[in-house]
Amino acid sequence: MNVWLVTASVLLVAGFVPVVWGVATGPLGRGVAAQNLGTSVVCLAILLLSQGYDRPSYVDVALVVAVLGPVGTLVYARLLADELQDDPPHTRLFTVSVVCVTVPVVVALCLAGGPGRAAAKLVLVGVLLVVGNVIASRALTGGFSRSEVTR
Amino acid sequence: MTDVLVLISLLLVAGSATAVVAVRDPARQALVLAVLGLTLTVLFTVLQAPDVALSQLAVGSALTPLLILLSVRKVRRPGRCEGGDR
Amino acid sequence: MTGKRTATLIAELLVWWFSLSVLWLVLISTVDALEVLAGAVCALLAAVLAVAARRAVTGR
């Protein structure tokens, strides 16, 4: 059990237990925001696991999380727009914490791996994750102002 | 020591799976199901099965929620003759 | 006028194709001729769809 795996465990416990709690209880808007946070936590955890197990190919899993996770949140934001409009969730705290955790994790992983295309791939995953999280948060707080209403 | 990670992910899976069953509203169930999918992805990765993790991720993160929410929308929005526009 | 629009479309397509090919080079682990060829084909497919999607949204 090396330092990467310990960090991944801490991240999962500290980050994902609140996500499960938030998604199962409370208003719907908070649930979608918690799901958005959960995607980022899982992506970072898998990046750390990939380094901890010394399996570079696991980065592909994190890449798919970073690409599809925000898409999933946008699906909820789009199709539950009516429900979310009444009670938009507070997402700023989540977004700020995701950025504050993603940057050091990605930088540490890049330093551990050394420069090269592998580091570029890690940076790509980090950028996709942060941009996706910010956009998805924005979508939850009124990005879809009106859902399709059939005439 | 790596068993600690297996234990954490198993507990997370158990917790979110229980939540899926306990929640009653279909839209929220889709949400909890997506989170269950995320915990399963972690579990499969920890158990060194990235292929299964990718399958779970591909299906569970965007496709299943989209299918469920579209069905919910169709069921909740009856024809014009019955309930009118929502 | 149509000539100008076609030129814009082709330029847009080429920009997408180039950036997506670079993205492919970031994703792969070892570079060889077949990888680059596969990347070029996949990136071209994605670039065509990118332009088609942009046109479908803006209607031009």
Next chain:
Amino acid sequence: MSRRLRLWILTVGGLGFALLFTAACLRLPDFGGNSHPYGDRAVGAALAHHTANVVSAVNFDQRAFDTLGEETILFAAVLGTVVLLRQTPDERQVRPTPAQISVPIRRYALTMLPVTLLVGLYVVVHGQLSPGGGFQGGVVAATALHLLYIGADYRALERIRPVGLYEVGDAVGEGVYLVLGIAGLLGGSAFLANTLIPYGTFNTLASGGFVPLLNAAVGMEVACAVVVLLAGFLDQAVEIEKEAGT
């Protein structure tokens, strides 16, 4: 059957299951043990055919016939859904009013569409080398297309998604898998036998013989099948409603 009797049957069945399950669990090998008789043989067979991803070797080489079955299940399931969700005479099509979507989200969707598609194709093409394969990559690629519904509206998606073409692609993917199997039968030893083309250099794109080709066939089938499936759901949810007065 009375409620009491049903409860009794449930109790007996539950107790029996619990006993057998406990007995079976006690005889299981320890978690994380060192004895993997099937794993060792599967890894050996995968390396013999120069396939770096053993799971892909199992799916598309050693157990390729099982994968044909799975692919056919998806094919048949989508076919059934299309029939079930078709527009019946008492339903009519309405035009949905376009949704208002803020500009950053639309830009994000339009940028991520090709990126997601490329990631999906990457996963399909590298199925024999890294985690993933036809199914996973196909689903990611199909999801990419639907970013256009999320980030714009359904009419924009319909403009770049001729469903007929994807139905043909679905069938072609399924057919190519079968044709490759028959090629193995005619040119090699058995149906889907991986003996026809050279195995190539280990850990390069052209390794694994039939594995990358079967991967690509499955990827095409899955991507097209998911698009057709979602088209049925989207049509019903967004465009079709029951005729008034029925």
